[in-house]
Amino acid sequence: MRFLSPSTLQEALEAKAEHPGAVPITGGTDVMVELNFDKRRPDLLLDLTRVAELGRWEADGEGRTRLGAAVPYSRIIAELPALAPGLAKASRTVASPQIRNRGTVGGNLGGASPAGDALPPLLATDALVELASVRGTRTVRARDYFLSFRTTARRDDELITAVVLPAPAGPQHFAKIGTRNAMVIAVTSFALALDTRGRTVGTGIGSAGPTPLRAEAAEDFLAGEIDWDSPAPLPEAAVRRFGELVAAAARPIDDQRGSAAYRRHALSVMARRTLTWSITDYRKEAACA
Amino acid sequence: MRVNINVNGQNVTADDVWAGESLLYVLRERLGLPGSKNACEQGECGSCTVYLDDVTVCSCMVAAGQAEGRSVRTVEGLAQGAGKGGDRPLNSVQQAFLDAGAVQCGFCTPGLLVQTDDLLDRTVGAGLPAPTDPEIREALAGNLCRCTGYEKILDAVRLAADRLADTDNAGSNA
Ligand SMILES: Cc1cc2nc3c(=O)[nH]c(=O)nc-3n(C[C@H](O)[C@H](O)[C@H](O)COP(=O)(O)OP(=O)(O)OC[C@H]3O[C@@H](n4cnc5c(N)ncnc54)[C@H](O)[C@@H]3O)c2cc1C
Ligand code: FES
Ligand code: FES
Numbered sequence: 254m255r256f257l258s259p260s261t262l263q264e265a266l267e268a269k270a271e272h273p274g275a276v277p278i279t280g281g282t283d284v285m286v287e288l289n290f291d292k293r294r295p296d297l298l299l300d301l302t303r304v305a306e307l308g309r310w311e312a313d314g315e316g317r318t319r320l321g322a323a324v325p326y327s328r329i330i331a332e333l334p335a336l337a338p339g340l341a342k343a344s345r346t347v348a349s350p351q352i353r354n355r356g357t358v359g360g361n362l363g364g365a366s367p368a369g370d371a372l373p374p375l376l377a378t379d380a381l382v383e384l385a386s387v388r389g390t391r392t393v394r395a396r397d398y399f400l401s402f403r404t405t406a407r408r409d410d411e412l413i414t415a416v417v418l419p420a421p422a423g424p425q426h427f428a429k430i431g432t433r434n435a436m437v438i439a440v441t442s443f444a445l446a447l448d449t450r451g452r453t454v455g456t457g458i459g460s461a462g463p464t465p466l467r468a469e470a471a472e473d474f475l476a477g478e479i480d481w482d483s484p485a486p487l488p489e490a491a492v493r494r495f496g497e498l499v500a501a502a503a504r505p506i507d508d509q510r511g512s513a514a515y516r517r518h519a520l521s522v523m524a525r526r527t528l529t530w531s532i533t534d535y536r537k538e539a540a541c542a
Numbered sequence: 543m544r545v546n547i548n549v550n551g552q553n554v555t556a557d558d559v560w561a562g563e564s565l566l567y568v569l570r571e572r573l574g575l576p577g578s579k580n581a582c583e584q585g586e587c588g589s590c591t592v593y594l595d596d597v598t599v600c601s602c603m604v605a606a607g608q609a610e611g612r613s614v615r616t617v618e619g620l621a622q623g624a625g626k627g628g629d630r631p632l633n634s635v636q637q638a639f640l641d642a643g644a645v646q647c648g649f650c651t652p653g654l655l656v657q658t659d660d661l662l663d664r665t666v667g668a669g670l671p672a673p674t675d676p677e678i679r680e681a682l683a684g685n686l687c688r689c690t691g692y693e694k695i696l697d698a699v700r701l702a703a704d705r706l707a708d709t710d711n712a713g714s715n716a
Contacts, residue, residue, distance in 0.1 A: 256543060256561035256607040278605055282585055285603045288562040289583040298561055302608055327597070349684020351657070352585055354597040355604070435683030436586065 258300040262385065265304055265412060268297075270387045273409035275299040279307075279323045280355035282348070283364045307359070307414060312336065316420025319383075322359025322413045326371075329358070337418045339374035339425030339444055346370055346429045349436055359413045365403050365464070372399075372465040373444035373457025374427055381417040386410045392417065399464035423447035424534035428523040429459070430511075440511040443499065443523040447531050449538075452481045456524075461503035461516045468502035471495055471524070484535045487528070495528055496521035547609050549573060550619030559606045566590045566601040568609070569616060577617035577652045581686075588685035591653035592616045598660045600684075617652035620659060634709070635659050638702035639695075646689035654685045658699050662706055669710070672703035 257275070259265040269275055275297035278284045287293035301307055307323035310333065318336045320329070326344040330353070334341040340358070347353055347370050361369040362382060375382075375395035382398050384391055384407055393406045395416070400406060407413065425446040431437030442459035454475045458466040478491045487495075505516035545556045545568060556572040564583070569575045569592070579589035583602045590601045593615040601614075621630040632640070635658050645651050661681040665673045673681065678699050687695060 254561040256605070258607055258610065278608070281603050281605055281608065282600075285564060285605060286584045288605075289564060289602065294562070298605060298607070300605065300608055348585070349588065350681055351588060351591055351598050351600045351684050352603070355599050435680070 254295065255297045256300065257297060258303050260303045260305075262304050262306055262412075262414065265299065265301060266385055266387045266410075268299055269412055270410045272297045272299075277301055277363060277412060279357045279360045279363075280325060280352075282352050282356040283360055301359070301412070313417075318418045318420075319415050320358060320418060321415050322362070322383075323357050326353035326356050326358075336421070337374075337378075338421055339378055339427055339446055340371060340380075340418065342425070342427040343370045343374045343429075343442075343444065346427070346434075346439075346442075358416055362398070362405070362413050362416070363407075365399060365405050367402070367462055367464055368439050368442075368460040369465065370427075370429065370439060370442060370459065373442055373459045374425065374446070375416060375418075376457030376465055376467050377444040377446040377455035378419055378421070378425065379455055380419065382406075382413060383415040383417060384408075384411040385414045386412070390414065396467060402463040421446075422451065423449035424531040424538075426527040426530050428527050430519045430523065438510065441503070441505065441516040441519050441523075443520055443527060445524070445527040445531055447479070447535060449481065449535065452476060452479075454479075456499065456502075458499065458503050458520060460510075461505040461520060463504065466502060466504065468499040468524075471498035471502060474498055475528070479532075479535075484532060484539050486532060486536075492525050492528055496525040499524035543607065545606050545610050547611075548613040549575065550615055556606070561605075561607065563606045564602045565592070565594070565604040565606055565609045565614070568606045569601060569614070575616055575618050579649050579652055581649060586684075586686070587650070587653070588657060588682075589650050589653040591656045591685065593656065593660070598657055615656075617655050620655060633659070634705050635662065635698075635702045638705065639698045642694050642698035642701050644690060644694040644698035650685060650687040650689075654682065654687070654695060657682055657685055658702065661699070662703055666703050666706045666710060672700070672707055 276295040277299045307321045310320040329344045358371045361371040380395045381392040427444045429442040430440040439460040441461045444457035446455040454472040456468040500517040500521040505513040581587045581589040585600045585603045592601045
């Protein structure tokens with residue numbers, strides 16, 4: 254096994270083009286587990302922690318935030334609660350402080366586990382994933398990035414360079430179920446984002462299907478129920494219906510972390526809760542405006 | 543491969559490092575610093591916690607090559623002054639763990655010391671109030687202890703915070 258630690262993106266992309274089988278390593282919080290337990294023996298480890306531009310974020314002038322793939326969760330929590338509220342809330346639930354100091358959204362997207370906590374907020378906010386290779390750079394909607402279990406739109410010669418987060422235009426919330434507050438892979442999780450300008454609703458379901466999922470029928474239903482001109486609490490029947498539609502969009506399995514039935518139930522509860530929080534926030538914002 | 547790291551203030555070199563080796567392995571097996579413990583090798587227990595540059599990390603989750611040219615501070619680097627191991631005066635966090643009876647088998651202790659040192663550095667050390675109990679629990683959520691039941695550990699963190707706040711006050715009054 255060889256170890257390469259390029260200091261520029263160009264060098265990193267050239268190395269990935271030359272060795273498509275190279276395993277990128279950023280925070281290492283997934284890769285090192287596999288190496289320590291002999292589950293993976295790549296010919297080449299490609300360290301991305303020295304590529305400065307991957308470790309930065311910037312606002313693009315139109316309210317969007319371009320978040321470098323190697324910015325660790327602890328910095329997202331500290332620096333982006335206003336620009337990326339949903340992602341910052343989800344980041345707070347990842348593992349422990351030591352892991353959040355290393356783990357990154359690039360690594361979460363690279364591993365593409367259906368339980369990745371950064372992923373539902375990316376779906377809910379319609380974020381873009383930026384993929385680069387020596388052939389050029391392209392962006393893919395997070396909503397089109399996950400193809401099947403741990404399979405993504407990223408090609409072998411590509412690296413994830415950033416995610417582009419739209420300007421928040423309404424409340425964003427995240428909820429996660431696990432056996433304790435810290436250090437748990439989600440039994441299931443849910444992200445909700447209201448776009449009060451575009452009058453649309455975004456959702457993301459984690460750990461209840463082969464990939465992170467959207468609940469499109471629930472999004473359309475809720476967009477039609479909210480009074481966007483003067484937001485009011487929703488009738489209980491509508492809140493319940495939203496929960497049912499989210500649960501129905503999941504494709505969970507029974508495993509050691511929870512049963513499919515429990516996951517569906519938990520999703521309907523989290524959907525109702527995040528909706529209630531969001532409408533409360535929305536009414537507060539509307540009252541102040 | 544060869545890896546150069548500044549460990550506890552000294553530039554050191556490890557040779558014949560395998561590309562997939564962890565920083566924890568390098569510290570323990572190649573640099574003679576067995577303070578950081580290996581209890582899980584999967585980021586779950588925090589007993590291998592060290593400072594990498596200025597943030598705490600699980601050293602079992604860092605590839606050795608990622609530490610090249612960086613600075614690392616281990617539990618061995620917490621005690622002040624010159625000398626070896628037990629000859630050196632303990633820092634406030636270490637002393638508080640002993641005084642509060644927060645050490646039983648001791649396997650979790652090095653990681654807890656480093657993580658507590660960081661917590662207190664960012665709070666009382668930065669002129670902010672002592673951490674609340676929920677803040678202490680949150681900061682130590684990634685450090686597992688199978689012996690103490692955590693109560694004595696919380697006592698130790700509060701004791702260290704009090705003592706550090708007192709020294710800081712004494713310092714600024716003087
Ligand atoms: C104790 C523990 C607890 C955890 N708890 C959680 C949790 O609560 N929630 C959660 O979501 N995850 C959790 N994880 C998993 C892990 O921390 C996250 O998936 C994290 O986001 C991975 O980021 P990383 O930078 O460490 O990835 P790495 O380990 O460096 O990489 C992960 C994968 O992505 C690839 N990759 C990395 N960067 C890039 C890039 N720029 N381009 C292309 N591919 C890339 C790697 O090759 C690898 O396949 C936990 C892990 C541990 C050890
Ligand atoms: S040995 Fe590193 S976290 Fe347990
Ligand atoms: S004292 Fe034994 S594990 Fe904590």
